[in-house]
Amino acid sequence: MKWQPSRKDELTLQQQIIQWVTKHIERGDWVAGTKLPTQRQLAMQFGVNRSTVQQALEELKAAGILESKVGSGIYVADNSWDSLMTQTQPNWQKYIETSLHKPNYHTIQLINEYEQRDDVIRLGTGELAPSLLPTAEIEESLKELSLQPKALGYSSPQGSYKLREAICGYVKKRGIHAKPQNVCIVSGALQALQLIAVGLLEQGSIVFQEQTSYLNSVHPFQSVGMQMIAIDRNEQLAQTLAQRKRKRQAVFYAVPTLNNPTGGVWTTLEKKNLYEACKSSRIPIIEDDVYHELLFEAATAPIKSMDESGQVLYIGSVSKTLSPGLRIGWLIGPTTVIERLADIKMQTDYGSSAISQEIVLHWLRSGKYEKHIKSLRKELLRRANFIEGILQERFTEMASWDKPKGGFYIWLKFHEPIVDKDLFTKLLQRQVLINPGYIYDPQDTRHIRLSYAYATYEELEKGLKILFDVVKKSK
Template structure:
């Protein structure tokens, strides 16, 4: 060992000694269990004070590379390689824990994980079963489409011009007047919420919502510093909003048609009440209308249809009706807002899939979409009726529910507050996956969001029997 520290170096003698010892371990010259020379011997070799060697060795011990054995000397530790790895890698856990976007609830992480398994009965899933997706028709439409070179490139900031025009024509049936410049194509409605969160609101803004809300199960607003406030939609709503808003920026998130998770459909009067209450305090409304096409019977027009001042940002999507894999939704609002959010979207993903946009355009223009929706509604109605028959047979004495008016869900309420994490895990152990009410309202231990849209008829039968047995067991404790 002829190495000596360089006294002309910018590094201190102690730092150079530490790096030299690490090099011996990394090269394998000093393997685990190697005994180091004494401090005196090292000081003589390096031509430094013994105290300098001592400080260097203490630092190496603190790093976990060396260890002292009383009465024996200093040795390379058995886990020196692990210690070195920790020293050379970033502390990713610290990065994760201090990042802006917060982790989801553990229950939701488990839901996301187990939804990928084929051996699990999915009683809460918010998507169509594979056999409800128009797979053959989609393949046929791909053969019918003729792509221009431009359609295979990046999309324009607000999305495909023809698709935006087709969406304006489509929503006009619901009483919504819009021009293509009022539309931004997004990669699903969730991206629209994320764009609004970072593009329109300042930190500390208030997001009003119903007490039980889909927004509580995701974090597009919470992770960028927004304050979530649940309110009751009653005759005091205008006063409540004014009192809680004060001088802060605020928006109201609403799902008036087939609310997620409750399945509730607002009346025209309820929509008018919210619109006027928000108008009084100049609070924009985010109207999430992704389930509208799945209504079993016609209902009143969206809130956006009564909007003449650009107060309502309207969200739609084909993820719940045609294919979640296409990742195509839209946001309708004032031109200045749409241009702002389109600019942010281009900075994040450079536009939604141009091919997916061409597919959705084809389905809207050809009439395929309208035809598909008619058949899909009937299939969902049949599934809802089948599920209700089981509920009447097995659950009428232990739970209550409203007859579904469309969409995917029945908001099933048990007579006792038994829906907790333990209940969720007990079902999961029996290969049944539910969406418990507490992920939509932390105080709710009575409900589950029961989906009839994904599980097969046989799985619905088996899964509901297992659910029934677990409920009975929980009530008997």
């Protein structure tokens, strides 16, 4: 106990005393309940004024490390170890709360958590059922692939040249004329949105979208400081865009074919009107076209097919058709844009999976992909008819819906505003998981996104019966 604080140290005498006391407790020299020497004794030992010791001890008491007992003295507090851990560890909660990327809605966090459970009926899931994935065919494809050593290394910034070439041939059937240098392979459509957000837009930029939008359930733009503005596509669209944009940067996010979550499909005229309205204000369009292959009837040409000036950034993916686990999508746009976003992608993940790219290339080149799509559409149509039959039998007096045109979803609208967190929780307690409308539009209390793509036929029937019972009791 011969230690004394140094007057030459960068720390003050008071700070050095605090550290000395703290180290004794951390090493276990002074356990909980240990009585400290008096302030006078410590002042003499340290060679400092009593007031300096008093200030140091008061700070340790305020931190919960020491405690006073009236008429007895100062002791090591019972919870001193917990207090010390709080003092020595980073304040992770503060780091989290002040970070750039904001947390998702609690409902969506619960959806992400419960989707991993096998005992839950998933009535809102936006992916194909395991039984609809061509697992055996993909496994067989691995035997057919002839992988070169280079293919197993890091991909080029824009992705496999051969795959980009194959994608150009594939989208040409949709009226999109692109070259490999116009394509960037991405790890799903969401990554494309994230790359656009950080690579093309300044903070405070506007992202126009429809009122009910998938973007409200994820935060690729919101978390980097973009302003989300819902727009009605009416006769005043061009004027409204010009007025709201003014001198700021802006983009328009659109899902013209099988909108997520509503399942809506735009007409060719509606696509043309949006293109012209955005063109007049020089607003780029992000066309998310990941569902178009799942239309039950022939699809109309995408907005990108009308693009003559590189105004449209086009997103495609195999996540909704072949396998979400492959994590392969593509972004088509002007060369300068693609090179910029490819550079950012290389800084974040060094390219999408080389093996996944080889699998998708094989499926596109061999014709397996289009053959699979045809059979997949037939099965989704059967499922859509099945779930609609149940709705017609049970739900006509409490809800309405449009006949599904393809994809995964029916946008079920209840006559009363009953879709809230309470309804979500009640269904979850009965092991039924839904996607409520308020995660796509915070003001929506009437809609549920029903998916017929994931649950089994038995689960769909059981889940909808539970939904019916819970809603009926809630009214």
